[in-house]
Amino acid sequence: xxxxxxxxxxxxxxxxxxxxxxxxxxxxxxxxxxxxxxxxxxxxxxxxxxxxxxxxxxxxxxxxxxxxxxxxxxxxxxxxxxxxxxxxxxxxxxxxxxxxxxxxxxxxxxxxxxxxxxxxxxxxxxxxxxxxxxxxxxxxxxxxxxxxxxxxxxxxxxxxxxxxxxxxxxxxxxxxxxxxxxxxxxxxxxxxxxxxxxxxxxxxxxxxxxxxxxxxxxxxxxxxxxxxxxxxxxxxxxxxxxxxxxxxxxxxxxxxxxxxxxxxxxxxxxxxxxxxxxxxxxxxxxxxxxxxxxxxxxxxxxxxxxxxxxxxxxxxxxxxxxxxxxxxxxxxxxxxxxxxxxxxxxxxxxxxxxxxxxxxxxxxxxxxxxxxxxxxxxxxxxxxxxxxxxxxxxxxxxxxxxxxxxxxxxxxxxxxxxxxxxxxxxxxxxxxxxxxxxxxxxxxxxxxxxxxxxxxxxxxxxx
Amino acid sequence: xxxxxxxxxxxxxxxxxxxxxxxxxxxxxxxxxxxxxxxxxxxxxxxxxxxxxxxxxxxxxxxxxxxxxxxxxxxxxxxxxxxxxxxxxxxxxxxxxxxxxxxxxxxxxxxxxxxxxxxxxxxxxxxxxxxxxxxxxxxxxxxxxxxxxxxxxxxxxxxxxxxxxxxxxxxxxxxxxxxxxxxxxxxxxxxxxxxxxxxxxxxxxxxxxxxxxxxxxxxxxxxxxxxxxxxxxxxxxxx
Numbered sequence: 001x002x003x004x005x006x007x008x009x010x011x012x013x014x015x016x017x018x019x020x021x022x023x024x025x026x027x028x029x030x031x032x033x034x035x036x037x038x039x040x041x042x043x044x045x046x047x048x049x050x051x052x053x054x055x056x057x058x059x060x061x062x063x064x065x066x067x068x069x070x071x072x073x074x075x076x077x078x079x080x081x082x083x084x085x086x087x088x089x090x091x092x093x094x095x096x097x098x099x100x101x102x103x104x105x106x107x108x109x110x111x112x113x114x115x116x117x118x119x120x121x122x123x124x125x126x127x128x129x130x131x132x133x134x135x136x137x138x139x140x141x142x143x144x145x146x147x148x149x150x151x152x153x154x155x156x157x158x159x160x161x162x163x164x165x166x167x168x169x170x171x172x173x174x175x176x177x178x179x180x181x182x183x184x185x186x187x188x189x190x191x192x193x194x195x196x197x198x199x200x201x202x203x204x205x206x207x208x209x210x211x212x213x214x215x216x217x218x219x220x221x222x223x224x225x226x227x228x229x230x231x232x233x234x235x236x237x238x239x240x241x242x243x244x245x246x247x248x249x250x251x252x253x254x255x256x257x258x259x260x261x262x263x264x265x266x267x268x269x270x271x272x273x274x275x276x277x278x279x280x281x282x283x284x285x286x287x288x289x290x291x292x293x294x295x296x297x298x299x300x301x302x303x304x305x306x307x308x309x310x311x312x313x314x315x316x317x318x319x320x321x322x323x324x325x326x327x328x329x330x331x332x333x334x335x336x337x338x339x340x341x342x343x344x345x346x347x348x349x350x351x352x353x354x355x356x357x358x359x360x361x362x363x364x365x366x367x368x369x370x371x372x373x374x375x376x377x378x379x380x381x382x383x384x385x386x387x388x389x390x391x392x393x394x395x396x397x398x399x400x401x402x403x404x405x406x407x408x409x410x411x412x413x414x415x416x417x418x419x420x421x422x423x424x425x426x427x428x429x430x431x432x433x434x435x436x437x438x439x440x441x442x443x444x445x446x447x448x449x450x451x452x453x454x455x456x457x458x459x460x461x462x463x
Numbered sequence: 464x465x466x467x468x469x470x471x472x473x474x475x476x477x478x479x480x481x482x483x484x485x486x487x488x489x490x491x492x493x494x495x496x497x498x499x500x501x502x503x504x505x506x507x508x509x510x511x512x513x514x515x516x517x518x519x520x521x522x523x524x525x526x527x528x529x530x531x532x533x534x535x536x537x538x539x540x541x542x543x544x545x546x547x548x549x550x551x552x553x554x555x556x557x558x559x560x561x562x563x564x565x566x567x568x569x570x571x572x573x574x575x576x577x578x579x580x581x582x583x584x585x586x587x588x589x590x591x592x593x594x595x596x597x598x599x600x601x602x603x604x605x606x607x608x609x610x611x612x613x614x615x616x617x618x619x620x621x622x623x624x625x626x627x628x629x630x631x632x633x634x635x636x637x638x639x640x641x642x643x644x645x646x647x648x649x650x651x652x653x654x655x656x657x658x659x660x661x662x663x664x665x666x667x668x669x670x671x672x673x674x675x676x677x678x679x680x681x682x683x684x685x686x687x688x689x690x691x692x693x694x695x696x697x698x699x700x701x702x
Contacts, residue, residue, distance in 0.1 A: 012644070012646060012647055013646045016646040016647050016649070016650040017646065017650075019653075022650065022654075026654075322632060322633050322635065322651050322654070323647060323651075325654075326647055326650035326651055326654070327647055327650075359640070359643060359644070360640075360644050360647060361637065361640065362600070362633050362635055362636060362637025362640050362641075362648070362651065363511065363600070363637055363640070364600040364604070364633035364637070365600055365603075365604035365605065366600075366604070366631075366633065368604070369604060382510075382511065382513075384513075385511070385512065385513030386513045386515050387513075388513055389512065389513030389514055389515070390513075397512060397513075397514060398514075401508075401509045401512060401514040401517045402517060404504075404508065404509065404517075405509065405517045405520060405521065407503075408472070408503040408504040408506075408521060408524075409503075409520070409524065411500060411501050411502070411503055414472070414503040414504075418475065418476040421476065422476060422477075434642075435639065435642035435643070436642070438642045438643075438645040439641060439642045439645060439680075441645060441649075442645065442649040442652075442681065442684060443649075443652070443677065443680030443681050443683075443684055444679075444680045444683040444684050445477070445676075445680060446477055446478060446676070446679065446680075448476075448477065449477070449478075449479055449480075451479065452475050452476050452479055453470050453474060453475040453476075453479035453482040453483070453498075454470075454475055454498070454500055455479075456479050456482075456483060457482075457498045457500070460486065460496075460498070
């Protein structure tokens with residue numbers, strides 16, 4: 001068993017038994033469902049909007065090299081500097097070098113899951129830079145010393161009282177249970193940090209090829225301050241975030257907001273078009289973008305699962321996932337939680353170590369129905385399982401399934417085996433049999449009937 | 464119509480009454496019903512476990528078993544989804560591809576067959592009980608069946624249908640998932656079973672006997688006063 005699987009099983013077991021926490025998460029998502037449905041109803045045809053959004057991403061992802069080149073040419077024309085990073089280490093090195101060259105001290109960040117993916121904060125802190133997260137949820141998680149719980153709602157699992165205590169401990173503020181006051185505490189604390197920061201690091205929701213612009217969508221306004229106040233702006237983005245046309249955002253931005261947070265539009269939608277130009281009074285002196293591969297091209301090379309690169313990180317699949325809701329986001333041990341994380345992490349970080357996430361699904365398909373860009377999520381979990389069974393078959397699975405196959409190939413053996421199974425079921429339930437005893441721990445099996453259907457059918461005229 | 468029954472392996476062994484009820488309703492509607500005893504399991508456990516080579520063998524056997532049938536009807540959204548949606552995927556690019564597509568096109572889930580193929584909603588059943596309906600995920604999201612079973616239930620004399628908010632929430636069965644990740648599966652059935660019990664219904668009805676195994680198993684262990692019942696059993700009841 002891989003380490004990651006062992007940790008997953010342990011954490012999932014603890015969390016799945018925590019009824020209070022599970023109820024808290026379900027309640028937290030309750031408002032989202034209502035708002036999402038309300039906003040979806042405002043679309044003339046949500047399903048056709050999904051087609052359009054999916055097509056916008058499809059056309060970029062399936063022509064990625066050309067679309068990226070176009071983006072880069074236009075980004076550079078706007079005065080930006082482009083950096084290509086093959087993997088996490090290269091991306092960290094690039095950002096550290098920019099910071100070093102700029103003789104920077106303080107860095108402020110807005111929400112950027114890609115930076116979690118490359119463990120950027122660690123690297124910056126080790127190199128002596130002060131780094132502060134400016135998104136409220138990420139700020140709270142940074143103070144807690146914990147990874148984001150959900151890639152859109154990083155601290156959705158933290159109760160208000162715990163946030164108040166956290167602020168009292170770290171910022172010395174008076175306890176409060178008012179969400180507005182808690183927000184204001186963070187805001188007051190962060191305001192000076194934006195002003196002091198030499199570098200602002202943001203992510204990117206979309207890279208617009210035809211204009212060379214970066215689209216960032218947010219609810220707090222912190223990304224705008226992060227991008228605009230420091231003298232250097234670095235955006236870190238996966239290469240799959242590129243879209244062909246500015247017009248593509250007319251469907252992608254509202255769908256991101258509706259699917260992700262149940263909003264008609266996110267509060268702030270900004271297009272960043274390069275550094276401060278001569279005669280402009282604000283904006284950064286330097287504008288960099290780091291374009292990260294980090295095994296995305298491995299997904300690109302897989303025509304079956306390439307559509308996973310359509311992901312706009314809205315989090316809709318997490319919000320509807322019964323696995324996510326019952327084990328929580330931290331148990332995954334991944335940057336990207338929930339169904340999309342279970343699909344892509346094996347590609348990004350190794351199938352053998354991460355295939356258990358594809359196994360930990362009832363394949364209910366709620367995620368696939370929720371996905372605004374029509375990623376075939378739950379079927380990709382099946383594809384990962386198939387690929388893992390081929391790449392690194394386990395002896396137990398081979399014996400179990402070939403044994404089962406030996407029986408079901410022979411109807412007489414199936415019937416005889418079934419009879420024996422039914423006759424000994426009361427005894428079998430007491431034995432430590434694989435699968436069966438795990439099942440029986442919390443559930444009863446029906447009482448075995450004397451006759452099977454095939455036995456009964458012999459008298460089918462009486463049915 | 465000549466209907467060939469597709470009885471899931473665990474229904475054959477553990478809940479034969481579901482198969483008998485299915486046959487009874489179809490016969491009552493005047494159809495000729497057969498059961499081909501060479502059938503065993505559709506191969507879904509192996510398919511879902513990534514053992515596609517093993518599942519492929521099961522799929523080919525099923526093609527052989529049901530060769531020459533007019534329509535195949537199964538009282539399970541999950542097993543029918545295996546045959547309808549996943550056999551063609553498994554057998555794509557093999558000499559069996561065309562036959563898999565052909566079988567997929569003439570295989571129906573029981574409530575789907577009644578409502579969509581036969582155009583029947585009132586099968587002359589009586590059942591003076593309060594029931595709530597559980598949408599099995601495969602019936603709901605692979606076969607896109609939502610209204611069909613409800614139309615059938617609403618036509619049953621005396622039956623009161625109570626909806627639960629969690630109707631579309633997965634029960635947590637997922638085949639071997641329920642045994643490989645029992646803690647997650649149990650948490651899921653707690654959510655599902657709890658919601659079902661709160662409806663105050665006498666029975667939870669579904670078109671998926673595998674979900675009923677999970678839900679019923681948990682309800683029984685927890686001593687909740689609501690019983691699992693397959694939709695065919697409701698529709699077979701005419702007394």
